[in-house]
Amino acid sequence: MSCTANGVADAVRAAAAVLAEHRAELIELDRAIGDGDHGENMNRGFTAILSALDSAVPDSPSAVLKLVATTLIAKVGGAAGPLYGTAFLRASTAVGGASELDSDAVVAGLRAALEGVQARGKAVEGDKTMVDALIPAVAAAEQAAGTEGADVAAVLTAAADAAGKGAESTVDLVARKGRASYLGQRSAGHLDPGARSTALLLGALARAAR
């Protein structure tokens, strides 16, 4: 895939399909330690993105990311709306006006997304949130981009793999942020739904890029 506006739109469509497929799983994860709406909310947001992309694909990768951001902010009711919305909004700004993104731009977008999520949600590593998937993902993306000949697909694949491992690491953690934090010790033993959706999202983007 080339990382043009259409390429990014296709990757986002692929992500929407993956989130629809995992809707029930995310609901189950969130039911265990949250309010049970994460799967529904993410699916609603990405379904709205699909119909927006059906009517017109914006003319730059940055504009596609911005469309994703504003749709998620408007359509996802829970914490995931402002968090993912901020992530895509910051990424949209960070990638600049290029008509095609290279691996450096993708890394810059991921880094800005992480910083946006942390600024919005005030979570740090170990709080049992999506940040536990995003921090290793960004580190892995940066490392991959430094390797000779690494393309966008290599960078996103490294990020997705690291996000997957990061999400698994949340199982043992006790939540310190969000609804799950009210459960205290009882939140341990469950995979964090936000970290899981982050890993699913990056996995879909990486597969689309290959």
Next chain:
Amino acid sequence: MTVGLVLVSHSAKLADGLAEVAAQMAPEVPIVPAGGLAEGGIGTDYDQVVAAVQRADRGDGVVLLYDLGSAQMTAELAVESLPDPEAAVVADAPFVEGTVAAAVAAQGGASRADALAAATAAGAADLEAPAATQGADAESIELVLHNEVGLHARPAAVVARTLAGMEADVSVVLGDQEADAHSVLALMSLGARKGDRIEIRARGAQATQALEAVKGLVEGNFGEA
């Protein structure tokens, strides 16, 4: 003009109900509820919050209050996205107490910064007795409440508002409890009812005027019919 308030909640009922309570004490303050999702159900709606901020802004700015986690994030995101982000501010305050405190402050003509400070302080120690009114130079009077509801929401707000501009520290004593007369929540927490004898203590440059003013309010039954 007055500062406006926006109440961001996961529930439309919660936001509406709180707006109703606060409006009773602050009839001239634009208090706009923004609760629940657009299509109904529990959640926060970014577009609704942005629209609420625009409705609440009469030119003196807006203070947003929120209930839980994602409502805070939605509120902050809405403020950042305003044409002028300086026009609004999100209060880190308890939802109910903070809203009531900010509403009363705004009704009294407070600036946005002061309404925000009132909201923030509502979660802290404002129910403690103010030591400032204890001491040899404090003046005091005793009064009996004859109005139907006692020192409940509206009368408490009237007292706090009346004292707002005065150079005096004032407290109200009921039994062994003493409350800061500048704080609506503290006054309400006394639970002073019809027929109760209360003591008003004041010190400061305008202590005498403050006591006279409160006396006038109590004897006039706070304007109740």
